[in-house]
Amino acid sequence: MESQAGGASPAPANTGTGHAPGSSGIGSLLKLSGASKQRLAGWLFLTPAIAYLLFAFALPIVYNVLLSFERDSLSTIGSINAPWAGFFNYTAMFNDQIAQSAIVHTLVFTVGSLAGQFIIGLSLALLFSNRFPGRTVARSLVIVPWLVPLIVTGVIFRFMFQQEGGAINQILVGTGLIHNPVDWLGTTSYALLTVTIANIWLGVPFFTLLLYSALQEVPAEVKEAAMIDGANPWQRLRLVTIPIILPVIEITFLLGFVFTVKVFDLVIGMTGGGPANATQLISTWSYTLGFQEFNFGEAAALNNVLLVAALVCAPLYLLLSRDQLRRSSGAGR
Amino acid sequence: MATLSLEQVTKVFANGVEAVSEFDLFVEEGEFVVLVGPSGCGKTTLLRMVAGLEELTSGTIRLGGQIVNDVSARDRDVAMVFQNYALYPHLNVLDNIAFSLRVRGVPKHQRHPKAREAADVLGLTAVVLRKPAQLSGGQRQRVAMGRALVREPAVFLMDEPLSNLDANLRVQMRSEVLRVQRRLGVAALYVTHDQTEAMTMGDRVAVLRGGTLQQLATPQELYENPANLFVASFIGSPPMNLYEGEISGSADRLVLSLGSQKLALPAESGHRHRVLEAGRGRKLVAGIRPEDLTVADGETADQQATLTALVELVELLGNESLVHFSTDATRVRNNTGGAWTPDATAHGEIVGASAAEGVARIDPRVPVATGDRVALVVDVERIHFFDAETGATIGATDQSPTAPQQPS
Numbered sequence: 143m144e145s146q147a148g149g150a151s152p153a154p155a156n157t158g159t160g161h162a163p164g165s166s167g168i169g170s171l172l173k174l175s176g177a178s179k180q181r182l183a184g185w186l187f188l189t190p191a192i193a194y195l196l197f198a199f200a201l202p203i204v205y206n207v208l209l210s211f212e213r214d215s216l217s218t219i220g221s222i223n224a225p226w227a228g229f230f231n232y233t234a235m236f237n238d239q240i241a242q243s244a245i246v247h248t249l250v251f252t253v254g255s256l257a258g259q260f261i262i263g264l265s266l267a268l269l270f271s272n273r274f275p276g277r278t279v280a281r282s283l284v285i286v287p288w289l290v291p292l293i294v295t296g297v298i299f300r301f302m303f304q305q306e307g308g309a310i311n312q313i314l315v316g317t318g319l320i321h322n323p324v325d326w327l328g329t330t331s332y333a334l335l336t337v338t339i340a341n342i343w344l345g346v347p348f349f350t351l352l353l354y355s356a357l358q359e360v361p362a363e364v365k366e367a368a369m370i371d372g373a374n375p376w377q378r379l380r381l382v383t384i385p386i387i388l389p390v391i392e393i394t395f396l397l398g399f400v401f402t403v404k405v406f407d408l409v410i411g412m413t414g415g416g417p418a419n420a421t422q423l424i425s426t427w428s429y430t431l432g433f434q435e436f437n438f439g440e441a442a443a444l445n446n447v448l449l450v451a452a453l454v455c456a457p458l459y460l461l462l463s464r465d466q467l468r469r470s471s472g473a474g475r
Numbered sequence: 476m477a478t479l480s481l482e483q484v485t486k487v488f489a490n491g492v493e494a495v496s497e498f499d500l501f502v503e504e505g506e507f508v509v510l511v512g513p514s515g516c517g518k519t520t521l522l523r524m525v526a527g528l529e530e531l532t533s534g535t536i537r538l539g540g541q542i543v544n545d546v547s548a549r550d551r552d553v554a555m556v557f558q559n560y561a562l563y564p565h566l567n568v569l570d571n572i573a574f575s576l577r578v579r580g581v582p583k584h585q586r587h588p589k590a591r592e593a594a595d596v597l598g599l600t601a602v603v604l605r606k607p608a609q610l611s612g613g614q615r616q617r618v619a620m621g622r623a624l625v626r627e628p629a630v631f632l633m634d635e636p637l638s639n640l641d642a643n644l645r646v647q648m649r650s651e652v653l654r655v656q657r658r659l660g661v662a663a664l665y666v667t668h669d670q671t672e673a674m675t676m677g678d679r680v681a682v683l684r685g686g687t688l689q690q691l692a693t694p695q696e697l698y699e700n701p702a703n704l705f706v707a708s709f710i711g712s713p714p715m716n717l718y719e720g721e722i723s724g725s726a727d728r729l730v731l732s733l734g735s736q737k738l739a740l741p742a743e744s745g746h747r748h749r750v751l752e753a754g755r756g757r758k759l760v761a762g763i764r765p766e767d768l769t770v771a772d773g774e775t776a777d778q779q780a781t782l783t784a785l786v787e788l789v790e791l792l793g794n795e796s797l798v799h800f801s802t803d804a805t806r807v808r809n810n811t812g813g814a815w816t817p818d819a820t821a822h823g824e825i826v827g828a829s830a831a832e833g834v835a836r837i838d839p840r841v842p843v844a845t846g847d848r849v850a851l852v853v854d855v856e857r858i859h860f861f862d863a864e865t866g867a868t869i870g871a872t873d874q875s876p877t878a879p880q881q882p883s
């Protein structure tokens with residue numbers, strides 16, 4: 143990578159005061175006050191952003207955590223001081239069969255989605271890195287899933303996977319892969335798979351775009367060097383290309399994880415959580431708990447499982463992106 | 476180990492640039508051939524075609540007698556050092572060097588000692604665990620060399636592998652590269668900008684310009700009998716002094732006029748003499764190497780062929796002095812001014828330049844100072860003559876007799 147050539151150069155000094163190093167006591171005092179003035183200005187610039195973050199992110203999270211420790215009902219939800227419930231909501235949640243299966247479903251759904259999205263996204267990204275007629279058109283078609291509202295996507299997929307007259311069954315029966323139409327969404331053993339497939343379709347553009355742009359950063363000559371060194375295409379992918387874009391892959395997975403665990407509209411549109419709660423996810427079940435059964439406390443407790451996952455991911459994301467920064471600047475030892 | 480042969484190799488890029496034109500070259504097993512030429516003359520393109528990274532527009536490349544035009548880079552068994560290193564950024568020095576062994580399934584405990592050995596040879600011992608981003612330009616270049624050295628390929632291809640090293644290291648690495656190449660006995664094609672490198676390393680040197688081969692010969696041959704004006708001006712440092720001239724006089728006493736000055740040519744009976752004689756009255760280009768000029772001492776000046784010159788600058792280099800002088804002769808350069816460039820494809824663009832300059836390489840003990848008017852004795856036997864239109868050397872009957880001919 144060309145950009146690594148300057149890796150040894152230190153970060154520019156950020157004094158901004160123009161004082162020569164090693165100046166007198168008064169000089170360094172002035173410099174200090176200049177620096178703190180600058181820091182103050184920095185905070186002032188940050189204030190709107192911080193206020194927004196507090197309002198949009200911190201407040202709902204704190205409220206959600208509070209809710210999970212309260213015994214709320216429709217009559218108390220509006221007021222600040224609802225009766226304290228301790229860990230009641232949490233024990234209730236962990237004794238709730240459906241909540242338990244929702245956690246498992248969310249896990250399966252997330253892992254399945256990410257794996258599918260990565261494999262398909264990487265394949266498409268590799269495909270688009272080659273020159274072929276119609277490449278530009280194909281590349282822009284990739285983002286189509288983003289143009290369709292999620293709830294509409296859910297409905298379209300429901301139609302496609304219908305037992306009678308659904309496109310998927312017609313194709314599978316037509317090509318002789320199956321003999322009888324499968325009830326994709328009505329069978330408990332297939333429904334989660336079907337929902338996952340739909341979600342993979344939704345997430346592929348994200349993976350494709352990020353991985354595609356990462357692939358463009360892999361120098362052609364490095365791949366050529368590997369070719370000359372005798373690496374076959376698979377070895378070039380596994381030993382050269384993927385390791386080089388690994389930082390991007392890691393971050394893509396992390397963001398993909400965050401997007402996937404909170405998928406809601408799609409499932410509501412396709413199955414509404416059914417059949418027999420077979421596609422009930424944390425998001426859909428806590429929604430049902432809260433807004434249909436008005437069990438706000440347990441809904442909040444269940445939601446906090448996601449919160450914990452997010453809390454694990456956020457520092458990981460920071461770590462990885464800092465790591466990537468360090469790696470690409472070549473400063474790491 | 477194999478021979479390498481290129482026959483009528485041509486590359487035209489999609490944008491219409493003809494980077495290499497009908498290039499012929501034969502490299503013996505164990506032979507070290509250097510490609511030199513100005514920037515953009517097609518050296519890298521040529522190397523990439525041999526490596527299999529670039530398709531030929533036409534022509535044939537053979538490795539060990541087998542046509543490899545359609546053989547992929549992976550199966551050609553060539554090692555290449557890229558001009559800009561192309562190191563694996565995610566691997567440390569050791570793993571970079573050992574990569575080719577790794578993809579061949581050599582286990583770690585076998586490939587690492589080999590890589591370490593190569594790293595030691597290249598002076599990379601202290602940095603074997605670093606990644607490329609943490610290396611200096613010169614270290615990276617040596618890792619790139621190491622990657623080629625650790626293999627035992629059919630052909631070595633090196634694209635300016637030493638350009639980023641400091642002078643000492645470069646001299647040291649030159650002999651190291653040669654030593655390894657000799658030990659493996661493999662054919663090598665080595666690209667450089669640096670004509671000193673070309674002259675000191677090459678068994679033979681191919682001079683390129685604008686995608687066409689100008690001359691392929693041993694360094695000595697290239698220096699003494701350049702095939703044309705381009706080779707003459709490209710090889711040699713400081714370069715040959717080139718002036719516009721004209722031949723006159725009688726058949727047995729030809730006279731060369733450079734500006735207002737006249738040099739009597741020795742009576743010969745050879746082919747060259749006949750051509751010069753026939754071309755009397757026409758413009759030609761005369762070339763005099765800096766070392767073929769000496770400062771005359773007063774007494775002998777009259778009897779010898781001399782150029783009167785004004786000393787403009789004296790560079791004292793210790794073992795020799797470079798005397799920059801001006802005369803009224805018209806100096807020859809190409810029309811782009813100064814350096815030969817790849818866009819000047821034909822030889823017909825030589826124009827006179829008014830600022831007449833020249834360099835003489837003389838004994839440092841001869842007292843010469845700036846502003847002196849000196850008589851420079853010309854070794855007339857060693858003057859080179861070139862056709863002013865085509866740039867071809869006049870009277871060169873048998874070019875490059877030392878070059879092995881391709882088997883047909």
Ligand SMILES: Nc1ncnc2c1ncn2[C@@H]1O[C@H](COP(=O)(O)OP(=O)(O)OP(=O)(O)O)[C@@H](O)[C@H]1O
Binds near residue numbers: 492519
């Ligand atoms: N991929 C390409 N597409 C179009 N033109 C190209 C391509 N690669 C090289 N060229 C052109 O072909 C010519 C030869 O390029 P090449 O890189 O072989 O030169 P070079 O002799 O290696 O120069 P240098 O000494 O600067 O490395 C140049 O005019 C260059 O612009």
Ligand SMILES: [Mg+2]
Binds near residue numbers: 518519520634
């Ligand atoms: Mg080049």
